Amino acid sequence: MATKIILLLVLFGLASCTKLTFHKRTCDPEPKKQKPTICSNYENTKYIHEELKDIKKRIAAVDGKTKLNLETLTGVKRELERMKVQIEMEFNETKAQLQNHNAEISSLKREVQELHKYRERVGGNITEIEERLNVTERQFRDKKAKLENLETETKSALNDTQKLLNLYKNGLSHLNKTTWELEDKVEARLEATKTDLGAKLKKINDKSEAFGTKLNEQKAEVKKLREETGSKFKHVDEQLNIQNTTIDQQKVDIDTLEGKTAGLTNRMGSFEIKVRDQNNLKLEVDSLKAEVNAKVAFSATITESLGVFTGPKTASTSDILIFNRVFTNIGNAYNSKTGLFTAPLKGVYHFSFMTFGYNTHTSGAILVKNGKYKVSTWEFKGQDTSDTTSNTVILELNVKDTVNIILWEGGKIHTSVFSGFLVFTTL
Numbered sequence: 001m002a003t004k005i006i007l008l009l010v011l012f013g014l015a016s017c018t019k020l021t022f023h024k025r026t027c028d029p030e031p032k033k034q035k036p037t038i039c040s041n042y043e044n045t046k047y048i049h050e051e052l053k054d055i056k057k058r059i060a061a062v063d064g065k066t067k068l069n070l071e072t073l074t075g076v077k078r079e080l081e082r083m084k085v086q087i088e089m090e091f092n093e094t095k096a097q098l099q100n101h102n103a104e105i106s107s108l109k110r111e112v113q114e115l116h117k118y119r120e121r122v123g124g125n126i127t128e129i130e131e132r133l134n135v136t137e138r139q140f141r142d143k144k145a146k147l148e149n150l151e152t153e154t155k156s157a158l159n160d161t162q163k164l165l166n167l168y169k170n171g172l173s174h175l176n177k178t179t180w181e182l183e184d185k186v187e188a189r190l191e192a193t194k195t196d197l198g199a200k201l202k203k204i205n206d207k208s209e210a211f212g213t214k215l216n217e218q219k220a221e222v223k224k225l226r227e228e229t230g231s232k233f234k235h236v237d238e239q240l241n242i243q244n245t246t247i248d249q250q251k252v253d254i255d256t257l258e259g260k261t262a263g264l265t266n267r268m269g270s271f272e273i274k275v276r277d278q279n280n281l282k283l284e285v286d287s288l289k290a291e292v293n294a295k296v297a298f299s300a301t302i303t304e305s306l307g308v309f310t311g312p313k314t315a316s317t318s319d320i321l322i323f324n325r326v327f328t329n330i331g332n333a334y335n336s337k338t339g340l341f342t343a344p345l346k347g348v349y350h351f352s353f354m355t356f357g358y359n360t361h362t363s364g365a366i367l368v369k370n371g372k373y374k375v376s377t378w379e380f381k382g383q384d385t386s387d388t389t390s391n392t393v394i395l396e397l398n399v400k401d402t403v404n405i406i407l408w409e410g411g412k413i414h415t416s417v418f419s420g421f422l423v424f425t426t427l
Helices: 002-015 038-122 127-257 262-292
Strands: 297-303 325-330 347-358 366-369 372-376 386-397 402-406 415-425
Touching (some): 038 127, 402 415
Antiparallel strands (some): 297 415, 347 386, 347 415, 366 372, 366 402
16 A cells, blocks of 8 residues: 555656746846947847757756656556566466365365265264364355455455556656647747847848948048048138238338338238238148048958967956057057057047957957947857957047957957058047
8 A cells, every 4th residue: 555655656746847937038128229239239149049058958957857757657667567467466376266265165065965965874963063064164154255355355456556557657648748848839939039039130130231331321421521621622722822922922012112111111010910820820721631631540460379369368368459460550550569559630430350260269359449348249159160250330539549459258269350540530
């Protein structure tokens, strides 16, 4: 009986271990913005990958529990089969004993009949013999009752065994059904996640194309502004040439009039002040022309080699990438010793960077202005052997503002390129 209770508890325990809960995503709401940023898209992509990893871990845990439950049920099944065989053997032995007792009863009946015949023949007193027969008959009845009780208990044990087998089959069927349902739910969840990720990636690509279109429009506007500015300064140069010619003629006239009257000297002094003002104006115009014609552009690269830091970034190492091989450095605004670009003029600048790395580490980088994050790229460790990332940004800088590239925590690259140039100056 104790064995039956233990088996029932094991089966009910197995049935209760088939529930699986899914964690709903909880995260802080993002501040409302006009347009999503590349960083927010990255956070969503990162969260989706972490959720996929968590789902795979749960599937592995459910598979482990299912295998353990199947092994336990297999052991229970073997124990029940052994009990069934043992009960059948006891039942067969009891049946054989019953048959032997029936044979003994038949033999006793024959003996009684022979004794009756003998009494009739001899006519003697057989009271003692009858008492012995009554005792024997009572013993026979007791044995028969015990055999019937044994047979009833055997049938009851067989029925209990059959019930346990049915319960085991139902439990196993329920376990298999639950496993199939879990597999269907997980597959549906993975499919939905893949679909959502594909939609988000498509949205990011569409935004990148829109950004590229807008950048081309801005370039066209800059080009138009340069042409207009060049035309205006050309007109200013023509006016200055005319004024210079006029000034030269006026100097000649002043030299002629100096000896004629002292009053004209005072007037000439006032006129010289105007000439100085015009010269100062010319200097200011020349300065503006120098700023407009100022050219600032650089491009440099870095490659993994001995003595060159390319990661991985740790808490004890610097995260700045120093692009030590310089292709172009017009205006000398980029420092190949520190990796910093320092703005020589106030204006609008265009920056771009690219990274290439292998799947042993996360790759990508971050562009910072005065130490603050602006834009970034990111690639996870995956089955592909290598990853390439790139990004572009237009920033408005003041004089001595700095821009540089840093690595992510634990990140590493093999090679990278960092470029930038002045689009136009601002006042």
